[in-house]
């Protein structure tokens with residue numbers, strides 16, 4: 085038996101021993117959890133039997149409340165115990181499948197003994213409760229595994245740096261208690277294991293990368309110095325993967341103070357939420373909150389407007405012919421998403437401090453309670469030193485008082501008598517009871533007619549004025565819509581607040597379109613955030629103080645406006661922004677100006693750290709080689725050394741041939757075992773057509789912006805929804821110059837091609853687009 089065999093056997097024996105201990109601990113804990121669970125069930129069931137309830141006197145009341153408190157404490161203590169044991173059990177279950185994935189032998193300076201440190205997804209102590217049989221991958225010492233190479237090495241702990249010598253770094257692939265692979269590795273986590281992981285088939289759900297995190301990714305995961313962490317990384321460089329590992333790391337490091345529901349991830353689309361939702365549970369952690377920026381916008385404004393979403397905006401641009409409409413739309417999007425417009429809106433708010441506020445009059449039953457003129461006069465009579473949003477609050481309080489005065493006078497109105505007459509016996513009884521409750525201690529009861537009438541009148545008027553009161557409380561009297569429109573109709577005002585940028589291109593037509601849409605109750609996507617921003621500057625931001633970490637994936641798709649907005653609404657949060665400037669697919673993303681500047685400016689350079697990930701893991705060497713040729717500066721993207729077939733480019737001279745070629749292609753791919761494949765079309769409209777044409781020949785699944793989650797199989801998906809996800813094989817439906825004909829579609833085309841893990845098959849109806857030609861690839865197959 086050679087040394088390798090001996091080592092293998094030795095390691096397998098250790099795996100057996102540790103697995104056995106895990107199994108024993110798991111068994112014991114399962115029994116314990118069962119007992120605690122039934123305790124909790126019993127306690128809940130018998131809760132009131134155990135509480136002495138007696139309200140007869142003040143003393144009895146006190147005793148009852150003490151008894152109640154004690155009983156709740158017992159219950160919540162047991163519930164906590166149950167939760168804790170269940171959490172531990174969850175981790176033990178995960179460990180029992182694969183107890184660890186790495187080992188380092190580390191000799192600390194000054195120590196005689198070399199410690200063998202095994203790394204897994206959670207710590208596991210021996211029965212002595214002191215010896216770590218497994219270290220959590222997030223423990224300080226574990227960073228040696230990701231960052232260090234055999235030789236002198238050190239790691240950071242809360243009490244300082246610890247130096248020593250790493251004598252060994254070993255990787256394992258353990259499945260169901262058996263070592264499937266074992267490698268001793270050098271500087272980085274060995275390529276062998278990564279090769280194995282990356283050559284697997286893709287899935288409709290993302291996987292954790294805990295065993296093969298790379299050094300530069302580890303820098304993203306463990307960085308907790310700066311307020312803002314910006315990660316610029318090539319397509320497939322593991323930005324999303326690193327982000328999710330980072331969430332798990334933060335949850336571990338700050339486990340005493342940070343919970344999963346204090347972390348929020350902004351995803352590019354709702355499907356993406358489901359795509360990444362299994363990673364944290366795989367690591368034994370709860371999922372963070374997940375949302376999309378669109379969902380937030382809907383939540384805020386969908387009651388007032390029919391909101392255009394970002395996908396519809398892109399769809400309409402991709403489908404549009406070159407012409408005046410597109411020119412205006414692009415100019416409008418460009419300007420409204422820029423920092424210039426952000427500054428314009430801020431200056432507009434400053435202007436409003438002096439003049440120009442617009443109010444809706446307070447009305448009731450068609451009658452005026454407070455007119456707009458009176459409101460204006462009142463508003464500008466408040467101390468000008470008070471912030472605009474605070475003056476709106478003063479205004480609200482004043483209006484509520486005015487309403488109360490109006491209500492009092494209104495009680496004698498004849499309509500109130502009519503309403504009292506109309507009260508049915510039930511309502512009357514309810515009113516009577518309510519009155520009695522309110523009048524407790526006072527001279528209670530409907531003792532005479534006058535009194536009864538006055539109480540009922542009060543009730544009726546209050547009831548009728550409830551919506552008005554609510555309207556005032558919600559500050560709906562501020563006419564944001566009119567103020568936003570004013571910006572587009574009052575040229576003098578616009579010139580005053582637009583600063584150096586002056587009048588943007590196509591402004592008159594863009595303004596006309598903006599106003600007419602708003603008047604129809606619609607808001608274009610490019611208007612939504614500026615509108616909301618103006619609203620919040622005037623009425624006060626609705627902030628969320630609970631969230632401590634905001635993660636924004638695909639941050640290149642956010643305008644400076646949107647980033648500023650996210651920063652504002654989460655004032656106590658740190659931000660991690662992950663993106664790739666090469667994948668900015670929306671019209672407004674040019675607003676980031678092809679640079680990270682607006683990101684670094686968000687919290688200021690001193691509070692911001694930028695990390696670059698240049699190695700691309702998703703696609704084979706051949707695919708990365710091909711796709712990076714499309715992008716200026718693409719040479720800096722380093723492919724991971726995993727070989728496959730060269731991308732295939734197939735030309736057809738008729739749609740019928742194109743379809744035939746695709747059907748044969750997909751059948752062939754399925755035959756080869758590539759199950760998770762996608763036919764990527766440019767638009768949703770094209771998807772519909774392709775689906776209808778091919779559905780009888782292929783088992784296709786159509787994906788649209790409302791599809792809640794990904795599924796495996798052959799998907800037909802529009803380009804922009806393929807963001808952030810990956811497929812074994814990507815089939816591009818029609819990459820001809822007739823389809824992708826604008827320079828502005830380069831990033832979109834690059835994004836779709838980089839979704840392929842193993843195979844990229846590009847079909848083209850006629851001459852391929854310029855982006856393909858730019859790669860220098862000239863070998864095309866012509867469909868017979």
Ligand SMILES: Nc1ncnc2c1ncn2[C@@H]1O[C@H](COP(=O)(O)OP(=O)(O)OP(=O)(O)O)[C@@H](O)[C@H]1O
Pocket residue numbers: 278281282291293296297298301317318319320321322323324325326664667701702807808809810838
């Ligand atoms: N260290 C790693 N070990 C194993 N797999 C990895 C590693 N890093 C990345 N990958 C794999 O590479 C693929 C791409 O990762 P991910 O989706 O996180 O990249 P991304 O930078 O967010 O991509 P994009 O910007 O193109 O959407 C995934 O399959 C992921 O599992």
